[in-house]
Structure formats: C-alpha cells, structure tokens
Amino acid sequence: MGLGIEVRTLGAAELADGADAFGLDATTLLEPLLLVDLGGIDAATAAAAAARIPALGGPVVGFCSGGIAAELAPLTAALDLTYAEAADPADRAVVVTGDPERAVAEFADCVRRYPQASSFAAQVVRASEGLPVPAAIDVESFAYSTLQGGPEFGRWLAERRALGRPLPPPPGADPVLLATAGDTLRITLNRPERRNAYGTALRDALVDALRTALLAGAFGSIVLDGAGAAFCSGGDLDEFGHTPDTATAHQIRTRGGAARLMARLGERTEVRLHGHCVGAGIEISAFAGHVAAAPDTVIRLPEVAMGLIPGAGGTVSVPRRIGRWRSLHLFVTGVALGPQRALEWGLVDEIVGAHPN
Secondary structure (H helix, E strand, O other), X not given: OOOOOOEEEEEHHHHHOOOOOOOOOOOOOOOOEEEEEOOOOOHHHHHHHHHHHHHOOOOEEEEEEEEOOHHHHHHHHHOOEEEEEEOOOOOOOEEEOXXXXXXXXXXXXXXXXXXXXXXXXXXXXXXXXXXXXXXXXXXXXXXXXXXXXXXXXXXXXXXXXXXXXXXXXXXXXXXXXXXXXXXXXXXXXXXXXXXXOOOHHHHHHHHHHHXXXXXXXXXXXXXXXXXXXXXXXXXXXXXXXXXXXXXXHHHHHHHOOOHHHHHHHHHHEEEEEOOEEEOHHHHHHOOOOEEEEOOOOEEEOOHHHHOOOOOOOXXXXXXXXXXXXXXXXXXXXXXXXXXXXXXXXXXXXXXXXXOOO
C-alpha cells in the first residue's frame, strides 16, 4: 500500500497515565488504530482516559470482555466505538456482541485493508455531529472527493473497470413514479431492473419529485417506496468514475443530490424499506421522520470497502439516528443489518408486513 498502518492495544489505565499512544514517525502517514482494553477500570481512570482521547486523532476503539458499567459512559462517549458483551441499551456508543475480542479484531482487519477510508469515516462523523445538516453534508462530500483521488478507491475502480461493464442503458420507463391521494404524495423508485440503483437517472428524477413536494406546499405527508424486489441497491456501480472531475462531483452530490431535500422534508416523510437497502438507499431514507422496514430488509453501507465513505448523506443521517459510534461500526465493517437490530438501534422505526413487490 505504501502507507503505514499500525494497530496497538493499551489498557485504559495506561492511556490515562499518559502512555505514548501513537508515536508516529516519518514513514507513517496515517495515525494508527488504537485499541483500548476497558476491563477492570474505575470511574476516575475512565474520566482521565477520556480526557486524553481528543488529542489522539483516532480512530480509537474500546473493547471489554464483560459489560460496560454506567460510570464508564464518559469514556465510551469519547471513544470512536466500543465493543462489549453487555451495556445499557441507551448507550449508543457501544456495540454489544457475544465476542468483543473477535469483533474488535474484525474491525481492525478492515482498517488494515482500507486505512484511509476508515480513518476518514471516523474523522467525518466526529467533525460533523454538531453541525447543521447542510454543512455536515458538505463535510462528507469534501472527504468523499478527497478519497476519490486516493489509492484505495483507485484500486477498486481499476478492478471494476477490468470487468468491462458498459454504462447503464437509459431507463425504459419513468425512473420515479408519482401518485397523489388527498394531501399525500407517493414517490416510488421505479428501476426494478437495476434494483432501483441510485444512478443518474433515478437520482435526478427523485430530486425533481422532492423539489415538487417542497415547493408545492400542498402535501402534508410524503411516502417513499420502491418497486420490485429491492428498495434501493445503492449507487449504480457501473456509473462510478465517470464524473469529469472531483470538484464537479462534489457540486452534484451536495446541490444535485437528494440528501438536503430529504432533510428538509423529513418530518412529513415516511420511507418504506424492503429487500436490499444498500448505501444511498439507507443514507437518504434515514433523513425521514418515519422509516418502516419489511421483514426481508437488509441494510448495508459498503463504501469503505470501495475506498470511500458514504456519499449520499449517510455520515449525517445515520449517526443522527443511531449515534456516530454504531455508525462507524457499520461503515468500516460493511456488516449487514437486519430489521430487528435496525429497530433496536433506531435506524428504522417500525417493522411492517411483507412488501408486495
């Protein structure tokens, strides 16, 4: 890779005592991942360790073979993520797992493979959590554009282009359908032949529909769903790498994408998920005031494994529902999330009956 990436483990007491956590040298261009063992510490040690974390830069990930006591909350809040066997369900900073050591090892392996994208993901969710939505979307896009010029995305794109896949054909029907009933506007993603991928045609049609809803002012509620077997399979991979330059891509993502509009319409919008809900599919949906999921819903955010971060507003919408900590877990690992855990975490608000497709 040409980039140094080191994974070190410290006890929380060592961190609190001022141990040299990183010790970068001229050959290490990335701050290494630091793992912090939270076992057997008291509240005073936790507070001292938490005070040191902001200066480290991160990512800094905790783990505990037992449960996380309530008095450790200031430390888990300061960390980028914590894995533990048990925690207060209200503590969004902790991912509960039956095997924390295995979970943290899997996270570290992902960071080793995609160090730049993983580090950017941690930096962006930290930097943007207190910003207004439009500014936070800009921060996400600046980072995304930077990663588009990096080696990790470059490798992914080269492998993708080696497949020789052509650009997607134009849609054979309207990529988004509109229907009204009283003061409700129903917006249906309508490219089932591409699993409603968030490509140029569908994106532009969705943006037009959302602008209509915003400007008309006549709709008290908006329902967004998808035709076919999947709600939305994420960005259309066959279109990746075809924007003229990263500056133009930034303008398109932030001013020509759906995220800002969805955020403005969020309180009166319901999204109905089913099947695969990948990348942009959940990133845009998470801005909605109510998200319902069918039992077959599968949520994934795979962008880090492409050398990127979520780029359709996901570093803004998802953390504001489930916290930046669990969001980072989903971003870096790309793990699939089913509807029940999505409900427990607050990424969806309701599990409903099967989608009729």
